[in-house]
Amino acid sequence: MTTNDPATRPAESAERIEVSRLIPAPAGAIFAVLTDPLGHVDIDASGMLMDAEGEPVTRAGDRFRVHMDREALGDRPLGKYQVEVIITKLVPEREIAWTVEAGVRPHVRHIYGYRLAPAEDGTLVTSYYDWSELAPEWKQRLVFPVVPESALKATLGILERVVRRRAA
Numbered sequence: 001m002t003t004n005d006p007a008t009r010p011a012e013s014a015e016r017i018e019v020s021r022l023i024p025a026p027a028g029a030i031f032a033v034l035t036d037p038l039g040h041v042d043i044d045a046s047g048m049l050m051d052a053e054g055e056p057v058t059r060a061g062d063r064f065r066v067h068m069d070r071e072a073l074g075d076r077p078l079g080k081y082q083v084e085v086i087i088t089k090l091v092p093e094r095e096i097a098w099t100v101e102a103g104v105r106p107h108v109r110h111i112y113g114y115r116l117a118p119a120e121d122g123t124l125v126t127s128y129y130d131w132s133e134l135a136p137e138w139k140q141r142l143v144f145p146v147v148p149e150s151a152l153k154a155t156l157g158i159l160e161r162v163v164r165r166r167a168a
Contacts, residue, residue: 015132017149021156024122025163027093032056033162034096034114037064037085042162045154046147047072050080057096062087066100073146089113097128109133110146125159127152 023030033039037052047069054064064085070078081102088111089097097113110131117124129152131144 015134015144016128016130017145017152018126018128019149019152019156020124020126021153021160022119022122023125023156023160023163025160025167027116027118027123029163029167030114030116030123030125030159031093031096033159033166035090037066039162040066040085043155043158045151045158052085057087057090060087060090062090109135109138110144112147125156127156 033043035056035058037054037056041049041052049066050069051067052064053067055062057064066083066085067080068083069080071080083100083102085098085100087096087098089095093116095113095115097111099109099111110129111133113128113130115126115128117126129145129147131146134144
């Protein structure tokens with residue numbers, strides 16, 4: 001569900017995407033998936049996340065490793081590689097955001113995240129992807145967004161399924 005409510009409408013920006021979906025589950029159950037490194041793999045609709053290592057995150061600055069396969073997108077011949085996910089914001093049951101670091105400098109500095117808001121029938125979850133902090137050399141070298149809006153929407157649907165299965 002993409003909402004037309006001005007408070008939750010996707011941001012209008014050439015360097016940011018936001019999509020929202022009502023998930024009929026409590027914020028705590030959703031947040032448990034989003035703070036679990038394997039939860040990220042479980043809900044990924046891009047097909048790039050293959051596996052993850054690390055403990056569930058609890059605060060900004062926490063890190064975990066993700067094994068990636070860019071061939072899933074078919075856009076760049078990067079093959080398999082690893083990234084370090086660094087949590088940039090964590091407000092329990094409200095918001096989590098992160099960036100990734102790989103073996104290149106400067107780091108790409110694109111931000112992914114989720115905001116959770118109580119709703120009558122569950123939790124309104126907004127997924128966002130922001131690449132406004134990219135260094136100019138990255139904006140010249142790569143095409144953004146790396147992950148399209150359709151994948152963010154699909155990830156929200158998968159998130160609902162995973163939350164429901166973990167609760168069963």
